[in-house]
Amino acid sequence: ILVHKGDDRSFQKLNLKTMVKVPLLRSVALCALLSIASRSNHVCAFSNPRIAPSVSRPAQVSSSPNNMFGKKLDFSTSNRSSSSSSSNSSSQSLNMFSFGRNEDKKSSLDKVAVSKKRVALKVLCKTVTTLSLIAMATSAMAPPPALAAKAAAAEATVEHLHVGQKVANYFRTFGLPDLAILAIISAMPVIELRGAVPVGLWMGLPITKVLPACVIGNMIPIIPLLFLLKNDTLKKAMKPILDRAEKKSSSLGVGSLEKQWASLAAFVGIPLPGTGAWTGAMGAFLLGMPTAVAISSIFTGVVSAGCIMSAITLAGKKGGFTALAILAAITGREFLTSSDETTVEAATSSTPPSAPVPWPPAPAAEITPEPVAAVVKQDFLEAEPYWDQSTIPVNVYKNKAPFTGKVVSTKRIVGPKATGETCHIIIDHDGDFPYWEGQSWGVIPPGTREKDGKPHSVRLYSIASSRYGDDMSGKTGSLCVRRATYWCPELQAEDPAKKGICSNFLCDTQPGDEVKMTGPAGKVMLMPEEDPSTDYIMVATGTGIAPYRGFIRRLFYEDTPAASAYKGEAWLFLGVANSDALLYDDEFQEAKKKFPDNFRIDYALSREQENKKGGKMYIQDKVEEYADEVFEKLSNGAHIYFCGLKGMMPGIQDMLKGVAESKGLDYDEWLKGLKKSKQWHVEVY
Numbered sequence: 001i002l003v004h005k006g007d008d009r010s011f012q013k014l015n016l017k018t019m020v021k022v023p024l025l026r027s028v029a030l031c032a033l034l035s036i037a038s039r040s041n042h043v044c045a046f047s048n049p050r051i052a053p054s055v056s057r058p059a060q061v062s063s064s065p066n067n068m069f070g071k072k073l074d075f076s077t078s079n080r081s082s083s084s085s086s087s088n089s090s091s092q093s094l095n096m097f098s099f100g101r102n103e104d105k106k107s108s109l110d111k112v113a114v115s116k117k118r119v120a121l122k123v124l125c126k127t128v129t130t131l132s133l134i135a136m137a138t139s140a141m142a143p144p145p146a147l148a149a150k151a152a153a154a155e156a157t158v159e160h161l162h163v164g165q166k167v168a169n170y171f172r173t174f175g176l177p178d179l180a181i182l183a184i185i186s187a188m189p190v191i192e193l194r195g196a197v198p199v200g201l202w203m204g205l206p207i208t209k210v211l212p213a214c215v216i217g218n219m220i221p222i223i224p225l226l227f228l229l230k231n232d233t234l235k236k237a238m239k240p241i242l243d244r245a246e247k248k249s250s251s252l253g254v255g256s257l258e259k260q261w262a263s264l265a266a267f268v269g270i271p272l273p274g275t276g277a278w279t280g281a282m283g284a285f286l287l288g289m290p291t292a293v294a295i296s297s298i299f300t301g302v303v304s305a306g307c308i309m310s311a312i313t314l315a316g317k318k319g320g321f322t323a324l325a326i327l328a329a330i331t332g333r334e335f336l337t338s339s340d341e342t343t344v345e346a347a348t349s350s351t352p353p354s355a356p357v358p359w360p361p362a363p364a365a366e367i368t369p370e371p372v373a374a375v376v377k378q379d380f381l382e383a384e385p386y387w388d389q390s391t392i393p394v395n396v397y398k399n400k401a402p403f404t405g406k407v408v409s410t411k412r413i414v415g416p417k418a419t420g421e422t423c424h425i426i427i428d429h430d431g432d433f434p435y436w437e438g439q440s441w442g443v444i445p446p447g448t449r450e451k452d453g454k455p456h457s458v459r460l461y462s463i464a465s466s467r468y469g470d471d472m473s474g475k476t477g478s479l480c481v482r483r484a485t486y487w488c489p490e491l492q493a494e495d496p497a498k499k500g501i502c503s504n505f506l507c508d509t510q511p512g513d514e515v516k517m518t519g520p521a522g523k524v525m526l527m528p529e530e531d532p533s534t535d536y537i538m539v540a541t542g543t544g545i546a547p548y549r550g551f552i553r554r555l556f557y558e559d560t561p562a563a564s565a566y567k568g569e570a571w572l573f574l575g576v577a578n579s580d581a582l583l584y585d586d587e588f589q590e591a592k593k594k595f596p597d598n599f600r601i602d603y604a605l606s607r608e609q610e611n612k613k614g615g616k617m618y619i620q621d622k623v624e625e626y627a628d629e630v631f632e633k634l635s636n637g638a639h640i641y642f643c644g645l646k647g648m649m650p651g652i653q654d655m656l657k658g659v660a661e662s663k664g665l666d667y668d669e670w671l672k673g674l675k676k677s678k679q680w681h682v683e684v685y
Helices: 023-039 111-141 145-160 163-172 178-187 192-202 207-219 222-228 232-237 239-248 257-269 277-287 291-336 342-348 501-507 542-556 561-565 585-594 619-625 627-635 648-662 667-676
Strands: 002-004 011-013 042-044 403-412 422-428 440-444 459-462 476-482 514-521 536-541 570-576 599-605 639-644 680-684
Touching: 163 178, 163 192, 178 192, 178 207, 192 207, 192 277, 192 291, 207 222, 207 291, 222 277, 222 291, 257 277, 257 291, 277 291, 422 501, 440 476, 440 501, 459 476, 459 501, 459 542, 476 501, 476 542, 536 542, 536 619, 536 627, 536 648, 542 561, 542 570, 542 585, 542 599, 542 639, 542 680, 570 619, 585 599, 599 619, 619 627, 619 648, 627 648, 639 648, 648 667, 648 680, 667 680
Parallel strands: 536 570, 536 639, 570 599, 639 680
Antiparallel strands: 002 011, 002 042, 403 422, 403 514, 422 476, 440 459, 440 514
């Protein structure tokens, strides 16, 4: 491209050969060309750029306002010079377009021809300018095609790799064997086996090596995790994680231990978000499953998950569904078949197995204990060994998915002169709601709250029976409930609008009524049975007697391993208003009669007895009468329990503090030592 600078022989050469390679520069070049054209006197384009002939000025181009650049636009044909001294003597014709300024005001061109050419060139210039600007804008925003293609290819490659493959590539940089890398990936809590199996096949390993490596890798951290979770410090540090695990695994604790095993295996085995060996291990710990049972269940689930992932990876959806159906058939068998055993019923019931059981049973017989000699051995709900508390069921049923039990009987168990009404309620759970002595059941009363229309909240009640229930079949549990009423001084009568909702519901139940329950809850009131010579000091007011009834039945009425081994002394302190308010006295007197060296009872009857100061005999006064003996037992490792209304504790603690000071003891340090050695158990309400 040659740009005429103004004289006849002077041209400026623009070489755009290299500029057209890049779109952005190509657009800039076009715009630059137009800009130069608008500012130069003449721009000439030749059909052969290597020829630079002499160009003569056109004659008399007059100025016109229609010029594209604000000047007169004229087209003319120049005559070539005939001089023989020219170096290019060939008769080559050149077409020249001249854009310029002519000072001469006269024009000899035909105006019609000029007008047509001027309009055509004007349209052409505007089109080129617009396209150049568009090309420059798009080129500035988008990368060159070659670079864009490379970037897209690189992005597609990175996107294709999931987390497991990225981790595998990272560990490969250390030179580790592929099988070791696979085991490491399987042990990671997020990826686990379900993510490691596809990685192993992606690495080119055969499935016969991939599956064992993944199973071993997934199980390696699970076994120590189950033991480490027993550490209190670690439990506190992992509390947020354990809370999430508890929500995800809340349905695993339904039913017997066998059903829990099947539920846990299915939970670990089905490769869904939120499941897996890590979550399953924490769920098993929260449910209190035995370590050996939990490990075997998790191992079964891990192997199942490996088979399912292998089938999905190798055979697609059909293979995955087939493996999933096999797992469902294995684990579902436990839920489709009944685990009830008739041998226990036949041995513990006076009715032959073939005869129908009377409904409802006689209420009086429900709380009357049978002689020990007439009872079949109770060992089918024991841990292994029986004192191992790692298998305690906790929170098997939650508020959102409660258990529905059926009332067997409801009976008033206090005399006519008692202050208030207390009932003993037996509930049938068909063996699907296991619990231990000292735990509590939550009860959700029917209906909704008046203030906001929401369901009633759960109320906790200490279980008043051993794990085998009053009928010793392991299928019932009992509650001891006092009907809560409010005496209105203005009305001089009970105000039904202020009565206790849940306690009145329970005391009004009839045989066959349904009760929604949660739990079992709590580990504070458990008996440490590992040392059979341990002394138990049990202090209660009113219905706080409930957990101690379970203790006493386990130790002195049932043929349990704990009863056979027990050599210590169980000492019961019960505080009530009068003799008519005594709870389960007939059972306790019988136990005392049979085991005088192992069981003691002391009652505090506030309306019938006086303390040493001449005042009413409250529970703390009765304990104080034996202060020396109580302190001696505690110093020898005895465990002391308090259960009942929370108003009892200030009086008891003041009494204990006074006795401690009289003995020259620092009460706070003394109490701190009892709590540290887990000899102090309190559950008040």
